[in-house]
Amino acid sequence: MTDTAEATGPILSIRDLEVSAPDGTVIVDGVSLDLAKGEILGLIGESGAGKSTIGLAGMGYGRGGCAITGGTVDLLGTDLVQSTRRTRERLRAVRIAYVAQSAAAAFNPALTLGEQIVEAPLMHGVMSRAEARAWMQHLFTKLQLPDPESFGSRYPHQVSGGQLQRAMVAMAMACKPDILVLDEPTTALDVTTQIEVLALLRALIRSEGTAALYITHDLAVIAQIADRLMVLQHGREVETGPTVQILEAPVQDYTRKLVSERHKSLMSAGVDHAASDMLLRMDGITAGYGAEPVLHDVSLTLRRGETLAVVGESGSGKSTLARVLAGLLPQRAGTVEFNGTALPDDYRRRSKDELRRIQLIYQLPDVALNPNQTVAEAIGRPMTRFFGTRGAERRREVERMLDLIDLAPELANRLPGALSGGQKQRVCIARALVAKPDLLICDEVTSALDPLVAEGILRILRELQDRLGVTYLFITHDLSVVRRLADRTMVMQFGRVVEEGPTEQVFEAPREDYTRLLAGSVPELRVGWLDEVQARRGLAHPG
């Protein structure tokens, strides 16, 4: 974007890139891109779009046996496709470095952070040990890590997720590379942590003049940092352009869908359920695993047909609340009243009917489905168990359920392994619904899914509520989902209820500081949002 960049030409130039999986499937097909010095190019798209594969190809690396089968990758005048392995090794870390999504997995658990950060400069011979350590401490300071002098002596498991992700950035910057490949660097973090890491990362690469390929599925995040965006689908380029143009005047239909998905509300706002029966009343719940309880004196009520969202960051106790309600974790104190009668705390003491009336949908459909049961079995078994439906009738009912969740009837005989993530989650929803529950607990049901797929799931949940009158307890960290779906919202932090009220009110006029922080940390899909937040909070100025 800068004038000097145009004068010197691209530092990374990919032409007609083709990458193939070991079985011969082409996963990236004919993608070309140029990256100028100091420029940040966002690669966006859903899973399977080939974003990470392109980023890694920029380093001459193929993950899991994937190989570059066509095109050229020109890094500062060297074609990585034709060059020797040794040449590629020499360029990595020094010229182009990688920041992974999960720093927790990407750091070696057996070595200290410092050992891993100074390793590349030492091995490539670009710095002496003293220089490498001084530079590392400088990076730690810039990334606002605690005790920059001693932070490097810690092991990966001794620091928090947000700190580890920043340490990963420091590791990538250790050799002062020209280009960073940032692969969803903030996706695994909580919203309040994400914004912090994003601001620090942006300040650092701006001050160092580092160029970046920024890979993400989150448009709102990339809008804050990228100069240009490339939209990808199924391994092909959909369109490329300056960030503002892609967000405000997209040319292609697919981009338009991607951009508009976040804006629509899914509910007729502010439905008041005060007239409905009380379905659930949890009172003074204290529960936990070890000596310290995770939940402290949590109370909530839920009326029939209502959607209550429980939001909070990791460790807030929201999933523990779901486990208590489902009877998986008996509470230590407090009562649960369901349909006007006290509910036993342990699911083993609940009657078949009580069990039927509360159903759960989990975050990871892969784990929640038995890999050896066909779709028809997964959906049909609760029918037999709860209502005694068998044979031809059960088959008809399964078909009806598949129709209800928009799945083709021929999927009935498939195993979960042959379904996509979104299809699996639909099967989980159908399995929960055949029990004809009063209450459906949705525990982060969309957070493992791509935005457009998640959108489909949310829409179906919404339709089902209108049609069947089922009540939802929606547990999530994704505030944009909450705003569009929940009648009421309850905010949790450290196992306590911070604030509770109608969704509109919680978001528009939060009473508590933490709610304000949380609501203000959700990236908004417009350029310049992060600057505004930084200005408001005085966060992470490049120094």
Add this chain to the structure above:
Amino acid sequence: MWRLILARLAQGIVTLWLVSVLVFAGTQLLPGDVAASILGQNATPGALEAIRRELGLNEPAIWRYFDWLGGFVQGDLGMSLTNRQPVSELLWPRFGNTMALAAYAAAIGVPLATALGVLTAMLRGSVFDRVSNIGALAMVSLPEYFLGLLLILFFSVKWNLLPSLANVYPGMGFWAWIEATTLPMLVLLLVTAAQIMRMTRTAVLSVMDAPYIETAWLKGLRTGRVVLRHAAPNAVAPVINVVAFNVAYLITGVVLVEVVFNYNGLGRFMVDAVSKRDLPMVQAAAMVFGAVYVLLNMVADIGAIAANPRLRHPRETGA
């Protein structure tokens, strides 16, 4: 971490106690009467009774168990029934021989096998990797007495390089001892090294798929550095276990090899004692074998605990 280690130590002691119960109960079930076998042809009812009383065989089994265990804890292994000498005088020299042979095999085998395992993991799929794997499989599959006889056939009979009988005696020179024990050592090495090598290879390879290994590749590190610095430390725990298991086998599973080479170790000592129904000797040998086994497994577990960075460097917050 120290609490875990202490807990493991306590477990080891309980296991040893259970071993003592089993050993004692087992030897009580051995067929035959010691008094009768001592006296042989001269057994008269009176003489039998006298010997039984002298040996305490008429006391209740529980009482004899605690008497035996009490002595054992203090280092008194009892008296041999057949030649009326303290068991410890007979046992410890034989135990020393067995340990020396095991140490000889372990000193060469363990470094060799782990190095080969790491090397085959580094060269996964290469000719060297395949040949090593086939060789290792063959060694594991052959019974050790057969392997021993094969080595004797070639090294002693055909090429006349090494003696077929591993005769050792007090005061023999170091090189003479090496010459005498090299063949049995080779047998032990071949059967144990194969297993250690394969386990090391598997452990290193499973770590090689971890994301932090990808990080190392993307830092442009060379293969040797990636394997030795990043993969190996994380593969240590399973390797420690298989090494301990095999070293224990070097000591306790040596019976057949000692018989084939007529080596004067604890294995042969035990076989002799069983055939003579010398109960205190059998019990003592069984207890020593059991103790070695329990001890080595305990060391392995503690080693694995100590090799885990999460346990070695706990979070300061205690969370």
